[in-house]
Amino acid sequence: MxxxxxxxxxxxxxxxxxxxxxxxxxxxxxxxxxxxxxxxxxxxHPERHLADARSVDLDALTAALTERAPNAPSWQIGLPSARDPVITTYWRGEGARRFEHAVFDPATGRELVERPSEGxxxxxxxxxxxxxxxxxxxxxxxxxxxxxxxxxxxxxxxxxxxxxxxxxxxxxxxxxxxxxxxxxxxxxxxxxxxxxxxxxxxxxxxxMYMPWGMVAQYGDDRMAFFAQVFPRLEAPPRADTPMPVPSLQAFVDKAQVRWGGEPVESITVHNPGDRNARIELGTGRDSRVSGDAPHLIYDAANGELLEEYGELRPVAFFSRVLVGLHLGHFADPxxxxxxxxxxxxxxxxxxxxxxxxxxxxxxxxxxxxxxxxxxxxxxxxxxxxxxxxxxxxxxxxxxxxxxxxxxxxxxxxxxxxxxxxxxxxxxxxxxxxxxxxxxxxxxxxxxxxxxxxxxxxxxxxxxxxxxxxxxxxxxxxxxxxxxxxxxxxxxxxxxxHQPRQRPERAARPQKLPPQDDEHRLDLEPSP
Known part of the structure; x- marks a missing residue:
């Protein structure tokens, strides 16, 4: 080098x-x-500007979603927060590859007809x-x-x-x-x-950049890897027995009591309108670096608590911490x-x-x-x-x-x-x-x-x-x-801005090598 x-x-x-x-x-x-x-x-989205998140009418929301997406496999509901004071919902239609989306006023449960925008x-x-x-x-x-x-x-x-x-x-x-x-x-x-x-x-x-370990263990089935590292609820099949969606507010109240007053941030209704419906509630995802939010699973028919999960495995926890640090969702203002x-x-x-x-x-x-x-x-x-x-x-x-x-x-x-x-x-x-x-x-x-x-x-x-x-x-x-x-x-x-002009440097005098008296140049005129 x-x-x-x-x-x-x-x-x-x-x-x-x-x-x-x-x-x-x-x-x-x-x-x-x-x-x-x-x-x-x-x-x-100016249509959201007058939404008031101080009161949330979940019964009105349930009625609106029942009319809007009655045959959806599930409803994913994001409850209002300080940064997003509206109710945001997603669902997948029958045979649809992409999720559909709608926004509702928290106080009235009325759907907000918004201008299309990526925001x-x-x-x-x-x-x-x-x-x-x-x-x-x-x-x-x-x-x-x-x-x-x-x-x-x-x-x-x-x-x-x-x-x-x-x-x-x-x-x-x-x-x-x-x-x-x-x-x-x-x-x-x-x-x-x-x-x-x-x-x-x-x-x-x-x-994605270094998939060799995952491929060696799971082959081409990458979804099996994610299902094992980040487990999620597998909803039971529909019973094809109609049953109205129960009051979601009652489940929210029970979850808040169990979590010591911590607010519910998300609700997922699996198999809505069916006897085998499940109510899943989550909290704390945006307030924790790892995003390991606890979840409660209730039977919609009798209100019985079926499962509580949310603790991540060490590898998943470490991965989520790094993701959380990058995204900063946990950060206060x-x-x-x-x-x-x-x-x-x-x-x-x-x-x-x-x-x-x-x-x-x-x-x-x-x-x-x-x-x-x-x-x-x-x-x-x-x-x-x-x-x-x-x-x-x-x-x-x-x-x-x-x-x-x-x-x-x-x-x-x-x-x-x-x-x-x-x-x-x-x-x-x-x-x-x-x-x-x-x-x-x-x-x-x-x-x-x-x-x-x-x-x-x-x-x-x-x-x-x-x-x-x-x-x-x-x-x-x-x-x-x-x-x-x-x-x-x-x-x-x-x-x-005016570019600085570099001053021209004076030419340095040429240095002559030292010489002895015999070879010294006599530069002075002779007398």
Whole structure:
């Protein structure tokens, strides 16, 4: 090895971050906003905004589901929470491959007719399987990018031997030095989070990336593996003897007494409307890192408790803990904000690394950058600023696309990709600085105008109390305005930035080799 170990790690750090840096940025930013997936979904469905979760009429809900899905094998009911103050239901129709879905007002049991929209689920799905791509191919690509990220983190720690000292150092208006300081600061600020989120992101799909142990034990029957590691209730066959679904509230009351007042979060009615119906209730899934929520199984006919389960095996528990750490469902609002801010730091870390690569090579290239450098410049603007524009455009499309338009939810996604593509084209035909300034300014304008958009479309609501659910819409608007203000500031800083001119160094006098008196040159004139 001609170079030292640290120098080789610096090379590895640079190229492992650059090769898939644009994809890593997309993964980080969409994954970061997914920590508020439920809040984004709530904002994107105005039909839910007036729902009141302080009272829940389960009898009215049962009547509505009996009319809506009388022959479904089961009803899966998600009860309202602070983050999602509506009742969400799923069921599989006879012979249907996909689950059907409906949302109900908790207080009245009335079905809410919503505009079709992917909501925050779009960002969540895009984060780990992209979109308009084969799911397995996308997940393998995401896994490769995640491994590159993990390598970049480890090699970055090795390379920067003064990384913690440099964290407290920031030298503004110093060109490449300033970008490096910012890159180091955002990397170190949440370094444990970055390592955790990258490692757990790989482990989540370990069964897909490294399936050899599972295949050796279970062959091609992967479902047998999951059934053994994560056991679930197997409902008995239908008796084909009609029986009305009993009052679900009575089962909820009994479960809360058994759990010491802990609220019921989910209800599953197996074989609804049949003599062999079973009532399954769960709690605590979103309040525990492992998600090992206890479940109670009741006989719907006589109310007898048949089974209580929920304790996971060690392997399953360890897997669920890693998944829980990555998703952050267990986090209370404060911890969720820490997750979010750490994710923003990771997003800035990736973006600043991409910019730093360009700044360094632009200084080396002088006034005539090569084709490769110009291409990276365009991709940097399109992948970073362009993606922010696309995400903001997705939110605007939710409010502006008519609710009755066929395939409306797909059109929201079409707007996302169209805006992203337009931003990439814009960065081709503008100078590098103009592209950054204009695209960040446009993204800032779209985000800061979100409250005005709500006001213009009749969806502006002030908080009515001090509960978390009362502040979801206002919190979303304030976060959008704050993000837009930060982007306005960034656009302004780029616009006023003047590249530093390096002072020309005076030529050093040539050093002559020492000579003895015999060979010394007599430079003085003769008398």
């Amino acid at each position: 001609k170079q030292g170990f640290r120098q080789s790690q610096a090379w590895l750090h640079t190229w492992s971050g650059v090769v898939l840096g644009w994809l890593l940025f997309a993964i980080f930013i969409t994954g970061t906003v997914s920590y508020f997936q439920d809040e984004i979904t709530h904002w994107m 925050g689920n779009f960002f969540y799905r895009f984060h780990f399987q992209l979109w308009h791509m084969d799911v397995l191919t996308a997940r393998y690509l995401i896994g490769i990018a995640t491994m590159f990220m993990f390598v970049a983190l480890i090699s970055g720690i090795i390379t920067h031997k003064k990384i913690f000292k440099d964290f407290f150092t920031f030298r503004p208006s110093k060109g490449q030095r300033s970008w490096l300081d910012g890159h180091n600061a955002t990397a170190v600020l949440a370094l444990p989070f970055h390592l955790m989120i990258t490692f757990t992101g790989l482990v989540i799909f370990l069964w 404060l911890l969720r904000w820490l997750y979010f801010l750490s994710g923003i730091g990771g997003t800035i870390m990736v973006a600043s690394g991409l910019v730093l690569w360009v700044v360094k090579r632009t200084a080396q290239a002088g006034e005539k950058p090569g084709y490769g450098l110009r291409l990276v410049r365009v991709l940097n603007v399109g992948a970073v600023a362009g993606l922010v524009i696309a995400m903001a455009s997705f939110l605007w499309a939710n409010r502006l696309i008519p609710g009755a338009l066929p395939n409306r939810d797909e059109w929201e996604i079409h707007v996302f990709f169209a805006a992203w593509g337009a931003a990439l084209l814009h960065s081709i035909f503008r100078t590098h600085r103009q592209a950054w300034v204009e695209q960040f300014a446009l993204a800032a304008l779209l985000l800061t105008a979100i409250p005005l958009l709500d006001l213009a479309t009749g969806n502006f609501h002030l908080p009515t109390g001090g509960r978390y659910s009362d502040w979801i819409l206002t919190g979303f608007q304030l976060t959008s305005v704050a993000t837009g203000a930060a982007l306005f500031w960034l656009s302004w800083k780029i616009a006023k």
